[in-house]
Amino acid sequence: MSIDLKQFAALQKASKDSFFEQKKLIKQVMAGRTVQCKTCKQPIMLYTPEQEEETGVRCLKGCTDISLDFV
Secondary structure, three states, X not given: OOOOHHHHHHHHHHHHHHHHHHHHHHHHHHOOOOOEOOOOOOEXXXXXXXXXXXXXXXXXXXXXXXXXXXO
């Protein structure tokens, strides 16, 4: 199976857009803003190493779940 250049470019664009959307969401949550999950409409919360073993930002149902490493 091979992928042509147009398909590859579309995949790169989708990946890039997704990355920047997640980055924006993380910044908003870390700034203390209320951000709702697009799927379940529950608030997305920040979980730090002091709160949870699994750190990141996620909604209560787990629809949105972005793992973060704290150094």
